[in-house]
Amino acid sequence: MPDLTVARYDVFEHTITAKVDGNPYLDVEFWGVFKHANRTIRVPGFYDGEGVFKVRLMPDIEGEWSLTTESDVAALNDQTANFTVTAARQGVHGPVSVRNKFHFGYADGTPYLPFGTTCYVWTHQTQELQAQTLKTLETAGFNKMRMCVFPKHYPYNENEPELHVYESKGDGTQDFDKPVFDAFRHFEKQVAALGDLGIEADIIIFHPYDRWGYADMSPEQDYRYLRYLVARLAAYRNVWWSLANEYDFLLNTKPMEMWDRFFQILEENDPYRHLKSIHQGNPELLYNHRRPWVDHVCIQHPDVQRTVNWRTDFGKPLVNDELQYEGDIIQTWGNITAEEVVHRFWLTMLKGGYAGHGETYSREDDVLWWAKGGVLHGQSPKRIAFMREIFEEDAKNGLTPFEEIYHSGYPWSSIAAARDGEVSYFYFGAHRPVIWSTGLPLEDGDYELDIIDTWNMTITPAKKVAAPVSVPTRHGDVVRGGEPDAAFGVELPGKPNLALRVRLRR
């Protein structure tokens, strides 16, 4: 037996070739029992076609590991392997999970701040286009990708996929008992490629944009598909599970109790507890993300002012993956300006959530980034990347919006502000006071004060000035605006879309 090694958080894979009659996708149960010292992890294996069975592990600790397989099929039972897990490769931080209630972090302790984008069916396009998408992502600055397993039928998405996920019956529909193994292998290759770029793959398991029957599989086929997907993909450290895009438009064939069961299947089969969520369509009918099997809130909503309320209501990290997209198509969710996208990103972040990007510029060739990838044409991505750098620079425990820190809602319903440790951020949007002091430190000190132009991407030192003198504003009032007086103020240039960063000099 060769001396097998795998780096921590990479994929260990064990393969067994065995001749099994019938349809092993339907009939064969096969497990791998991995051991490290006294610890045991039992993970589902899967059939990969042509007599090949596989079981995978993402080891989370260095040292000596062993594998023993379990199956009712003799050839798949009691097979063993031993391997050594070495240190994680440079830049590999492990899977992302929830940290500090409203935030995320990698397994190695590095904070993870999602700045995601969306290319729903990029893995179903031509090889050339997929290569171009990966090349774009190398430098675009995004660290999460929403992507579907199934192909997509929708405006601007009328092409056939390169590979269907299940075998074609030849009449435009598929046989959902017969996976196309090449399709799954290809999908996981692209998930791995994203992992190599430091990008989390937010995998959309079901969706309603369908002409081939994927949305009409039987419950049994749905459950089997889900178990199979988890068995194949859970060992990839960058996997997130998004049960559906716009799950509410699938309720006609998949009632609410099925969604509960889907979440449970993820829990039963994924030993790593990758992040699980679900995405809704109707902005007024959010999924009840308080349910215990939901790890973080995924939301589609343009009114990002409500971010702090959603966060409070659900008590979990919040990602608004569709605050509407930069573009110019007729669909209203896909035609806002880059300026508005950047504005909504800053608002969302400083109200304690995280925002997601998408791009929908109409094109003769129907290659819109949001669905197919390719290249980016918009003006928001570089501003989002600039923003990501700013927040990663001082990320510690995650942002707490001022609405949660102060008793008074004013002025924080208009000026978005948040704090992480000793660093505070203010985002003024359409507000452009020429002096600001509310929410600044109550005691003077050696603060770095920086004006961030969120659109022009500049960071300029702010001038410290005396805090404006309080004048009672109303009958009976003793303090201005309900906030205690700050020790000082800052001068601002009277322009919109500015942010202010206040941090103790280190």
Add this chain to the structure above:
Amino acid sequence: MPDLTVARYDVFEHTITAKVDGNPYLDVEFWGVFKHANRTIRVPGFYDGEGVFKVRLMPDIEGEWSLTTESDVAALNDQTANFTVTAARQGVHGPVSVRNKFHFGYADGTPYLPFGTTCYVWTHQTQELQAQTLKTLETAGFNKMRMCVFPKHYPYNENEPELHVYESKGDGTQDFDKPVFDAFRHFEKQVAALGDLGIEADIIIFHPYDRWGYADMSPEQDYRYLRYLVARLAAYRNVWWSLANEYDFLLNTKPMEMWDRFFQILEENDPYRHLKSIHQGNPELLYNHRRPWVDHVCIQHPDVQRTVNWRTDFGKPLVNDELQYEGDIIQTWGNITAEEVVHRFWLTMLKGGYAGHGETYSREDDVLWWAKGGVLHGQSPKRIAFMREIFEEDAKNGLTPFEEIYHSGYPWSSIAAARDGEVSYFYFGAHRPVIWSTGLPLEDGDYELDIIDTWNMTITPAKKVAAPVSVPTRHGDVVRGGEPDAAFGVELPGKPNLALRVRLRR
């Protein structure tokens, strides 16, 4: 007796000089009974100082009128006068009242669309500044003014008024049993001056910005002041009653039952039923405008997307008088850009409400338009005037937002749209589709299609194009976006802050 004449909707005034002992402001009841044919209107008279008593009428119909006075004071009882009411002067349309549930109209049937501004205490500034304010208003394009009876103490408002409303006790407080008649005469002169400019005077009766004791008058003094104000001012056709600015910050001295009583005193004393409302401070604690004595909803709120919901909830015309002001002061309600003001005006209007303006640019001399008047420095007023022209051109019954016309909320939660008769308006804000068809007519016809650039103030014919072909968007969907397909589309230039007007060619 001279042959008295007064034009319809102007003020008829009858004066009696009589020596009355004591304090006639407190002690004398005095009424005028006006008759036209078999119709009788009984209106309160008032004491105007130095033995002068007056009673006023705004006659609403042409013809012969008579007056007989009533009082327990003999000299004020059974006095008579006759007068002739002639046709209304050119440009005089009478008082404004509610029309078509959510809208306003003048007594002569002309639609009235409020495009108001705010100079809270302009009548308390120097004569020069007041003259300048009126001169500015001649061409500014506003047709409503929010203004306080009492002077104001607040940041940027630390000067003493030219005249106090009650006699000074010499210790910084006033004797609220002794009116300064010159102050009231001056106030009504300025109300009349606004009327001559076609501007409604939205008179703010109480407010909490006080250092002189106005906010601490006894209930008896409050009630008497209110009756006196109505007796003096109700005959001015352009009067609106705003019980308070930020009434909720006065609840410590004036509990809720007093506000009910204030409304009732207006009802009991104002024979013309001028529009009555009340303005709140806390954006989350709106006054219950469903109460029967409220004519229209006055609101202070930056989240103008909610306009259609407020309108539905209260079932009355809605005026958002403070959607935040153009300016650059530290107070968040007073530092938004002109662009944002114009944006919120369009949103408010196309969601079935009306918007109000204010301007708060910080100045060395503390002369901010919002409080003191003077000249306008901002960029929003001319865009608001441009907008007013557009909507007055086709005003008929008032706008109904598409949310109330169509069953589907999409896309009307993002694209504001409304219809008045056969004219439809769409406002795209940060959305800039290059083709639009949703909500356009279902049958083709000879439509004028105009693109309105709300910021650059241009109106350009739009190119009619084929409506985009429907592709089912989702599993089970038959129509795109839940709306029936329009007969045609329009090409748009891909810029933000555009509006589209669709009207049948006349």
